[in-house]
Structures are given as structure tokens and as C-alpha cells.
Amino acid sequence: MASQPPSMIRHFARVAPQYRRVRELDVRMVYRVAEILRDLAQGDRPLALVDVGAGTGRYMEAVIGVLAARMALLPLAVAYDATPQMLGVRAAAPSLASRPLTGVTGLAEHLPFTAQSFDALLTFNAVHHFDLGAFLTEAARVLRPSGKMLLYTRTPEQNRTTIWGRFFPQFAERETRLYSEATLQDALDRCSAFGMVEFVPTLWTLRTSLSRLLEQARGISYSTFLFYRRREFEAALRTFEKRVRAHFRNTSAIIVRNDHLLVVATRR
Numbered sequence: 377m378a379s380q381p382p383s384m385i386r387h388f389a390r391v392a393p394q395y396r397r398v399r400e401l402d403v404r405m406v407y408r409v410a411e412i413l414r415d416l417a418q419g420d421r422p423l424a425l426v427d428v429g430a431g432t433g434r435y436m437e438a439v440i441g442v443l444a445a446r447m448a449l450l451p452l453a454v455a456y457d458a459t460p461q462m463l464g465v466r467a468a469a470p471s472l473a474s475r476p477l478t479g480v481t482g483l484a485e486h487l488p489f490t491a492q493s494f495d496a497l498l499t500f501n502a503v504h505h506f507d508l509g510a511f512l513t514e515a516a517r518v519l520r521p522s523g524k525m526l527l528y529t530r531t532p533e534q535n536r537t538t539i540w541g542r543f544f545p546q547f548a549e550r551e552t553r554l555y556s557e558a559t560l561q562d563a564l565d566r567c568s569a570f571g572m573v574e575f576v577p578t579l580w581t582l583r584t585s586l587s588r589l590l591e592q593a594r595g596i597s598y599s600t601f602l603f604y605r606r607r608e609f610e611a612a613l614r615t616f617e618k619r620v621r622a623h624f625r626n627t628s629a630i631i632v633r634n635d636h637l638l639v640v641a642t643r644r
């Protein structure tokens with residue numbers, strides 16, 4: 377059964393301290409997800425949520441922040457991840473550690489939770505690291521009937537349209553792990569535990585700058601950058617900078633699109 381390759385574990389352990397700084401957060405998606413979760417609430421029981429591949433837990437924290445303002449009861453939430461250093465960022469920052477989110481370490485393909493424990497299972501920017509079939513089987517097992525699985529990811533096609541896909545040499549070609557919509561649909565069909573499945577393409581535009589983009593690449597904001605040798609990476613980064621300068625008149629105010637896909641699947 378697949379798990380994280382050791383090179384990826386080392387990568388996420390190394391980038392953990394800077395991860396929040398080098399990645400952007402899709403705030404509109406946070407509100408969208410919070411809305412879907414709020415509709416799952418029933419009676420006076422708090423929602424039970426798990427974020428698989430949660431990293432530092434930044435998405436789950438933001439979702440809880442929105443829910444806290446809209447619901448009487450705070451959810452009981454777990455941030456679950458294979459890399460202890462990613463989860464450790466929370467423990468190391470007192471302002472984060474005080475928020476109601478429990479960190480648990482482990483693999484997406486073997487969830488250490490009893491059957492039907494959660495109202496919703498979320499995963500942001502992580503499903504392409506998982507063995508899809510094994511993960512879906514586990515997701516279905518730990519969800520209650522009518523519970524939701526929310527997968528936020530980008531497809532290979534969407535990856536090609538990002539600023540990295542367009543201007544960073546070979547970025548889209550070397551990133552072969554992302555799942556297409558058809559592959560996700562096929563895996564969900566095989567799993568057969570999910571009834572209704574919606575695929576919602578989401579457009580996320582954001583304002584950035586060339587200096588921010590260079591900082592992000594140097595901070596290895598995407599594990600795709602690991603697929604370059606050091607010299608190759610430096611050469612590709614120079615080409616990226618040249619291309620961006622040639623394309624955008626004002627490099628301190630660049631509007632980029634960052635399309636993603638939200639898959640909403642309901643447990644039978």
C-alpha cells in the first residue's frame with residue numbers, strides 16, 4: 377500500500393516552519409466549506425470533523441473560525457497528517473495551540489479512527505499525495521451515513537493555467553501526481569460508498585508580486601519544485617522571472633488565477 381515516499385516526508389518536515397508564510401489561503405473556499413458544514417449540524421451535538429493531510433492545520437483553523445461565529449457549538453476537530461513537524465507548528469505557536477483542534481499523526485490510507493466517527497472529512501491540497509483507492513475506503517469507513525467528504529484540489533489541467541504552470545519551465549509537465557476529474561470520478565465509482573458526488577470548479581484570483589512569487593519558489597511552496605536538481609531549479613527560476621517581467625507591465629501588482637476543484641461527496 378502506498379504511503380508518503382521518504383523524500384516527501386523529509387520535504388514537509390523541512391518546510392514546516394515556513395509553510396504558512398509561503399502558501400496562500402483560499403479564503404472564499406473557507407467560507408464555502410463552512411457553509412456546507414453548517415448545514416450538516418443536527419440538534420445539540422457538536423460537529424465532528426477531520427482534516428486529512430491537514431499540514432499545519434491552517435485551513436481547518438480558518439473553517440472553525442468562521443463556524444465559531446455562526447454556530448452555538450464549536451466543532452470537535454482533528455488535524456491529521458503524516459508529517460509530525462507540520463502538525464508541530466501549532467504546538468510551537470501558543471496563539472495557534474490554544475485553538476480547538478487536536479493534532480494526530482498518521483497516514484491517510486490507515487485512519488486510526490473508529491467507523492462512523494465523523495460528520496465530515498476534509499482534505500485541502502493533499503489528496504494527490506495519497507493512494508486514492510485506499511484513502512477513499514478509509515474516508516467512507518470513518519464517515520457517518522449522510523456525512524460529507526470535501527476534497528479541495530487542483531487537476532493537471534488547472535495546474536497548467538496557474539502562474540507556475542504558464543511561466544515556470546516544466547512545472548506542469550513534472551507534476552504528474554495530481555488527479556484529473558475523470559480519475560477522481562472513477563475512484564469514487566469504484567468505492568461505491570458515496571451517493572451524490574458534485575464536482576465544483578472554483579476560480580480563485582489573487583493579487584501578488586514578482587518578489588512574492590520568487591520568495592515562494594525559493595521557500596519551496598510546492599513540492600513540485602523538488603523535481604528539479606538545484607542547478608536546474610536556479611535556471612528555471614531565472615527563466616520564470618524573465619518571462620514574468622516580459623508578460624506583466626507592473627510586476628509589483630500581478631493578478632493571477634489559481635483554479636481549483638472542490639469535490640463534495642455524500643456518504644450513503
Ligand SMILES: C[S@@+](CC[C@H](N)C(=O)[O-])C[C@H]1O[C@@H](n2cnc3c(N)ncnc32)[C@H](O)[C@@H]1O
Pocket residue numbers: 379380388399428429430431432433434435456457458459462482483484485499500501502505506507
Ligand atoms: C501540500 S501539503 C497541504 C497541507 C494543508 N492541507 C494545507 O493546504 O495547508 C500536503 C500535506 O499532506 C501530508 N501528506 C502527504 N502524504 C500523506 C499521507 N499519505 N497521509 C497523510 N498525510 C499526508 C503532508 O505531510 C503535508 O502536510
